[in-house]
Amino acid sequence: MPVYEQGYEAYDGRRNPLGSRWKPLFREEILPYFKKRRFVFLLVLALLPWLYGVALTFLHTQLGDADWAKDLVTKLPVVDEKLVAKLLTNGYDLFLLFIVAIWVGSGLVARDRKDMTLDVFLGRAVTSVQYLWAKGAALGVFLLLFSFLPTLILVIFQVGLTGEAGWLAEHLRVLWGTLLYTAIGPGTLVLFMLALSSMARSPRVVGLAFIALVFFGDMACGVVYAITKVSAVWFFSLSRELTALACLCLGAPPPFASADLHPALVALFFAGLAAASAAVLWARFSRRGVLR
């Protein structure tokens, strides 16, 4: 029997509203990563420094009043804005943050361009903005694991173990500061990765470009600083800017002395990066068309 004699039926069921069409793309971008053991292991590794924060919370709340442990516990750092800023910007987690940004972010648009599925997706009732939102949200969710999510868990532990909300009222900045840091820092990183990913057809090229810009950029800043002793070069270091941003948002002093990382300059860096990324995305998706 010829295949076309097997019948075709029309569809007359309901359709989801236009505004929700990004959701399947978001889901398809997220779920495959949870099937990758190495990636999940990486996410678990990223949470290790936060176990230190949880341990501190436990010691302060449960053993702080015990006579035998009092002396030891008082010597330990308390859980506050300063500690959260340190946890957010420790070199280990920043490194893993960049790895995840490369792993997930490099293929966001580039893979669709490589497989030529971009015009298949945009040929559906999905707008460019919805498409970019779905892709960006997928990366954003993973970057939350390095920013707001562990902070929230730490706060829940703290409040849960003390049994009162007094600590939270006193350290509310931990929450809103981290939220602000997440929105500006990792948020800009998402935009940057989207823009970078839209500029190539190969995720590998995007990953290498990110490494060149961020890792080697940091190294180059270090070398130039070592030679010239001009601290202004750190303006171009993404990891330094993220650290400065976290400290600014949480009201903690930065772990490095650099007068050039003034709040206005940090704001300028992230605003500039976000604007440049948005301009690239606008050019690729709107004015010239990424599909050519």
Add this chain to the structure above:
Amino acid sequence: MSVLSVHDIRVKYGSTEALRGVTFEVQGGAVGLLGPNGAGKSTLIKALLGLVPLASGAFSLMGQDSRALGPALRDRVGYVPEREGLRPGTSGVAWVALLGELSGLPRRAAVERAHEVLQYVGLEESRYRNVETFSTGMRQRLKLAGALVHDPALLLLDEPTSGMDPVGREEMLGLCRDIVRQGKTVLLSTHILKDVEALCAQVVILHRGQVQAGVSVEDWTRSEAQHFLVQWEGEGRGEAFAAACGRAGWTAEPRKDGLFKLVLPAGEGPRSVFRVAREAGGAVNRFVREETSLEELFLSALQKNGETHAGL
């Protein structure tokens, strides 16, 4: 009411104008979109999908203006891209279901429809295989399933039989015929003119971003030059007959088998051939009408414009 009405659309890539005031109407059925490389066929399809912005002009689908419909227009259109357009690592059914969801079908309905259309296109046994393991023909049918899953009114097929073997090609054309029978409209962009001949009742010829011709294949065949194979018997080797044909304004090309290939302008017929044969002092011994192929018509349409057809 026409299914698709395109009015004076222009598309620019920088300073290059890819579509220069394209206007045509599609009443329904299958319509062939022909043109040499770079004619603007793929750009036209992308413009109809909203993938490239229109510099000017508009089009309407089922009587509704594209600008008023916005992205919802694409719920009524199915698209089979010329090149790949599949995601490796995804099973056939998952891919088609995803496309269904993107067209607004709820998850469960999308999965059910994916199974149905995969069975319809003959991929029910391969539906759980990853798409990268599919053969060229299977990939084309999978793309067709993806274009059909949300039950669109208009299908835009960009080279759907490209790279397929004869059996697969015939199956694909059979599917397209059945889709047309279901009341759907198919706009078939292809280089393979035989596919258009086999499927389409109407053709739109694009050249350098403009519509060169847009007529029904039947009318066009009737209105265009006619081709005959004639064996003339008389004195000599047919020089007199060739000269008489020349005087009548026809082309008479002698062949190795002794036959003449005659090309007559529209309006002339077999009676004229017999008359000219008599005038040349002989008679027609054998007379065969050659069907004018779409390819010849297509080439003649381009030649009228003084163009070469190297792109074909």
